[in-house]
Amino acid sequence: MISLALKALKANPLKTILIYFSLIFSITAIFLISSISNGIINMYSSILKNDGDIIVTQKDISDTFFSNVDIKLLSKINTIKNIESSSALIVGASPIEKLPIVAVYGVSKNRFLNYKLSEGNYPIDKEVLVGESIYKQLSNKQFINIANKDYKISGVFKSDIGFENGGVVLNIKDAGKIFNKSASMIMINTKVDTNIDLILKQINSFSEEIEAKSTQSFVDNYNQFKIIQSSSNAISFIAFTMGLLGIVSIMSITINQRKSEFGIKRAIGIPMKKIVFQIITESFILGVLSFLSSLLLSQIVLYFIKNSTLLQGYVNGEITSILALYIFITSILMAMIGSIIPALNAAKTDPIILIQGNRI
Template sequence: MRQALKALKANRLKTLLIYLSLIFSITSIFLITAISNGVISMYSSILKSDGDIIVTQAKISDTFFSNVNIQLLDKIDQIEGVVKSSAIIVGATPVEQLPIVAVYGVSQNRFSNYTLTQGNYPQNNEVMLGESVYKNLMNKTQVTIANKSYKIAGVFKSDIGFENGGVVLNIEDASALFNKSASMLMVNTQLESNIDDIKSEIEALSSEIEATSTQNFVENYNQFKIIKTSSYAVSLIAFCMGLLSIVSIMSITINQRKTEFGIKRAIGISMRKIIAQIVSESFILGFLSYISAFFIAHIVLFIIKQSTTLQGYVNGEISSSLALFIFSASIAMSIIGSIIPALNASKTDPVILIQGTKI
């Protein structure tokens, strides 16, 4: 390890280039994965906030297109084991100067999910705003949504970015706004109830609906799968770019150190030990780069979260499992990137190495 540190100090420029390449790649992987996880987590939290079962339109690809008859709530409430059922409409529209804002139309029994910081819950033709939206509006008394003005009845705070940057109104007003009855029905059940039996009874009420446990819905939601797949694909590209940079820089570094390696081999030091030293150098760089990228990613995510321009819609989560995965990827990237040119050098005769012939 001491020899590895000396070698890194002796090749400071190359060390710095590899270090910066690793930081850039690892930070990119952190941010891409963390932000996609944050988006999924925020929407999942909304779905899980008030329901064990989610009822949507049958054979629909996305909840934004779902349309469920809100009149089913009365029938669902009569099913044994159901504690409460509520309805929500999910949409998005420009609001004032803001290009896109999440709009939630909710039934009266869902208003208690929102913690008011000022004002009251909305009546007809009224809305309440998340703090992020409220701060960005010039007019604090009324707001225009899809060419219709609504009185601002109150302001609420939510830890969920999508809600804190959103607008909440009565589901009757949202129904007129988006021309649908409800996007989803949320069903809360008793703890000892059989979820499958309740789902079957709900689906028996109409052939146009589909009931799914909240956990299964979140795990199999198509949009979540698309987000995850996209983030993995972009992260893989960042990984490959970092790997290519390291291989290129390490090839140049090893080529410049060929005389050193040739002398070591001539005095009896095996190439295996030389390769082990190079791998140690790369491990040190990978570890330090990971630590730096970890803190940089947290700083960037904090800045993003505090940005009023993004209204809280972009948020990142770095879980312990994600941190461990990226640590493994970082070490693998640095070691693989160095061992390829090192193995190439090990196949060269020490006399050629000493003479300075290109590897």
């Protein structure tokens, strides 16, 4: 059956090429949309997960950019039993030189060690650390201007997280003056085998204006991540539908061109289900080839996206084995469903009509 399917594909090169490229376009779109959204979520999640087991933000806030937590809570939190360490962070954004938007992180002093220096020193007041991908694009390597204030560049750091490597880090006191807040969030590390729920209750009792959650719970329920994921799924579904419609259209034309072939096969006793199975096999082969081509193409595109200076490392796709499996199944379904609809339509037609060449 596979050999017959391969012969049929070679016998209809134009149809094969059209379906092949239609599948590649749709599958690559799904790959890029899904992997980039996953990459964005995983980068921001990594920043949070690397900093602790518990996150404290302003209560009922939709985004951490708008959160404002009193940094004085650190002294109270550190008195709780089984707290190993705590740090504060301000997250914001600002234009810098020709760059329209750059992530700005204000951090408490004990968090500076999270940034691996490639040159220079950690900043003191009115100084900043600059991520490597931003530093390469700066015309002034000595000072940068944030919110109309000049800050000396004390050092350069490298991070595997694009959001950080394309950002600027400064003392949280200086960041507080820029963004007019005390802290966006507080991250807490606990000792091993600590009762997290008990600590969460203690922290939440300090103020009615804050909300403490485990890091995993925060990431799983963060509204912005849900919006990104939902948007990704919606656009992927549109790409899937467009690809499916394209394949159905091409297959309908192809089967109409092959109606005499199908009519003769049915007239000599070949059951229609066997003919339909051959058509599905052809589509399966195309689906597999298109998936492999799309996977390679997506990896190449994501490489250039990751290393593009224009994107500053903020856009970074991640193709996991689970995502690849999901898209492989999607690719096969797209190819097979797209072919089975016109094939079943042909199965209803009398073989005499098919041989005569009338419309299906």
